[in-house]
Amino acid sequence: MADLAPSPVRLPLVTYILCNRNEDGRIGLTIESLKAQDYPRYEVVVVDDASDDDSREAIGKHIDGEPAFNTLYLDERRGPFAAALEGLKIANGAFVSFVTPDEYLTPNHASILVQLHLAVTQTTTVASGGLAKVASDGSLLTGSVNALADDDDPLAHHEDLRPSFLAPRLSTVDEVLYAQFRDITRAYHHSGERRRWDTGAANMYRRFVLECVRPVGDIGSAYDFRPDQYFSLLSHLFGGSARCSIPVGTVRTRAEDYRLESFDRKRPQATHLPPWECRLLMARAVLDRASDLQWRVDGRITKVLDRILGEPPNKKGYAGRDARDLLASHATTLIDVLGRPAARRYLRNRLGRPMLRSTPEFSKGKAVQQDRSGPPGKSAIGS
Numbered sequence: 001m002a003d004l005a006p007s008p009v010r011l012p013l014v015t016y017i018l019c020n021r022n023e024d025g026r027i028g029l030t031i032e033s034l035k036a037q038d039y040p041r042y043e044v045v046v047v048d049d050a051s052d053d054d055s056r057e058a059i060g061k062h063i064d065g066e067p068a069f070n071t072l073y074l075d076e077r078r079g080p081f082a083a084a085l086e087g088l089k090i091a092n093g094a095f096v097s098f099v100t101p102d103e104y105l106t107p108n109h110a111s112i113l114v115q116l117h118l119a120v121t122q123t124t125t126v127a128s129g130g131l132a133k134v135a136s137d138g139s140l141l142t143g144s145v146n147a148l149a150d151d152d153d154p155l156a157h158h159e160d161l162r163p164s165f166l167a168p169r170l171s172t173v174d175e176v177l178y179a180q181f182r183d184i185t186r187a188y189h190h191s192g193e194r195r196r197w198d199t200g201a202a203n204m205y206r207r208f209v210l211e212c213v214r215p216v217g218d219i220g221s222a223y224d225f226r227p228d229q230y231f232s233l234l235s236h237l238f239g240g241s242a243r244c245s246i247p248v249g250t251v252r253t254r255a256e257d258y259r260l261e262s263f264d265r266k267r268p269q270a271t272h273l274p275p276w277e278c279r280l281l282m283a284r285a286v287l288d289r290a291s292d293l294q295w296r297v298d299g300r301i302t303k304v305l306d307r308i309l310g311e312p313p314n315k316k317g318y319a320g321r322d323a324r325d326l327l328a329s330h331a332t333t334l335i336d337v338l339g340r341p342a343a344r345r346y347l348r349n350r351l352g353r354p355m356l357r358s359t360p361e362f363s364k365g366k367a368v369q370q371d372r373s374g375p376p377g378k379s380a381i382g383s
Helices: 027-035 055-063 080-089 109-119 175-183 207-213 227-239 276-288 290-296 301-309 321-329 331-338 340-351 353-358 364-373
Strands: 014-020 042-048 069-073 095-099 103-105 126-134 156-158 185-188 203-206 241-252
Touching: 014 027, 014 080, 014 109, 027 042, 027 055, 027 103, 042 055, 042 080, 055 069, 080 227, 095 109, 095 207, 095 227, 109 126, 109 175, 109 203, 109 241, 126 227, 175 185, 175 241, 203 207, 203 227, 207 227, 207 276, 207 290, 227 241, 227 276, 227 301, 276 290, 276 301, 276 321, 276 331, 290 301, 290 331, 301 331, 321 331, 321 340, 331 340, 340 353
Parallel strands: 014 042, 014 095, 042 069, 126 241
Antiparallel strands: 095 203, 103 241, 126 203, 156 185, 185 241
16 A cells, blocks of 8 residues: 555544443453454444443453543443444544444454455445354354355356455455455445345444434434444445455354254345334435435435335335335425425325325325426416
């Protein structure tokens, strides 16, 4: 990198956001794995979600004055997602990875995922490695991670990494490791249906995308899902993703909860959609920011919403009232972004005709008044 421009060019700063809730016996090992990163530019934001055990003492003991670490202690429990958003507010990195005390990262975690972002031929918004599963005592439950078993997927770009002599290459990634990258990495288009990423700290996101799709305002403390469940799908929908089978850490799981999975090339793989409450929050964020996001996704805002909420099963619209209420409450926004005819067509198939007619923006009187007023910027009488 220094050969390109010794003074102005620097490696991007990586922010790790480590959220903790009553894990005083585990968080120490996770902090030590973060301190051992070989990547030269990173910071760690430790967010304690109002723990009532000895977490504060454990965090202080293991950080031990390290300048790269910042701590944020919440006075009341917010839940893992809201706690992660609090950490994101004080993050400075161009790339962000969310970590839990159940995870232990390899020393080259940041190097691998930053290199993946920099080397892929198409810009991606989320890069994913793999996390091997271990039991609570540390013994391995899996010997492979995140296998690339979809070689026949037309939306997977094979060997979609630049040759080593054309890509900015980190000094911590040697020729042998980079050659492995090219064999076991795929980049995926945003329109793909299958899951393109692993969970938790296996993922590293571009910060600017997280800022574009994060919820607007304070979400309170009602949400108990993980930040990767919210940000992975949204980031992929906005810019695609890249996935590499190189392990970048481990995640603890109870042996009795471990589920063996088989792969059948002829059978479509599960999409692993986030919980419904998470998807509703995602859709609300997209609708709240629709005017800004529409151009960023090349006019695909309705397709993004359909990927989040799912397409309605019939012309009667969504069966769930919560999705219909959400869309109806943003009818004005959709009219501004799509135009009235396109917004009407979109909402008619998702709200159903009766609810559409009861929506103030599309009530009969409103429609007549709109028709009489003529197109924006012109007289209703005409010239």
